[in-house]
Amino acid sequence: MVKKWLLSNLIGVIITTVVLLTTVGLIVSLISKTETFTRPDNVQLRTGPGRQYRSTASLKRGTKLIILDKQNGWWHVRRSDNEKTGWVASWVANAVNLKHATALSEATIVLDPGHGGTDTGALSKNGKYKEKTYTLRTARLVRSALAPSGARILMTRDSDNIVPLLKIPLVGEKYKADAQISFHFDSSTVSASGISQYYYHKNGQNLAQALSDSLNNMPLTNRGVDTAPYIVLKDTTQPAVLLENGFINNNKDLKYIRKTSYQKKIAKNVVAGLTTYFTKNTEMK
Structure with a gap:
């Protein structure tokens, strides 16, 4: 009986079904807005x-x-x-604590504290001080210094854990980062001192130069910008820079590296460099 009725009223059933589905779709669409x-x-x-x-x-x-x-x-x-x-x-x-948005506010920035966990990074001459400790402290201070700008800040790590090297560039790729900055402290078998900035792809050159210019007032000599095929720079399509902020196995540099004031100065200068970079490279009405 039901089958016979459905067959005799097939057109009506189809029209009713289409109307119901359309109505439901409109309701869902309105709710989702x-x-x-x-x-x-x-x-x-x-x-x-x-x-x-x-x-x-x-x-x-x-x-x-x-x-x-x-x-x-x-x-x-x-x-x-x-x-x-x-x-x-x-x-x-949706920024609650931001009064006036700037070019930097729109930026998505990945901060990458080098090494971590079982990967200590470079060591001081006496083996007591580890690179991983100061990269994390510095990156956290940069994050804090950037917070008032309203920028979207992402960290590849925020604790003493190891992040597989090949996964670090994936963070910037996933979120289409406007800048990825890796923090490191150098080491050398010969006597060396100072800070350096590295990039690999052409789209990271201007970012590296802006950060280098802002770091010229550091107490350690700025050795300048250069290219390097580091995985964190090479395996990303986003603008990426690696900062070497002193030689941890040089006692002169280590005295600065260990100081919170030095790390804060790096943070302040990085914010200044990013502000300059995004102001020059962002169209604003």
């Missing part, structure tokens, strides 16, 4: 999900947005005031 308001001033509305895309507007604090889609931390939004659409960095638009 979230309203939000920009918290800081100067939030950039871009044509795509990344700071490299063209900016079409600077949004004031309190601008109402409808979230249409999400991609890699960026929101595809529609403005409620003029119905125009675009993309905003979610961590910028």
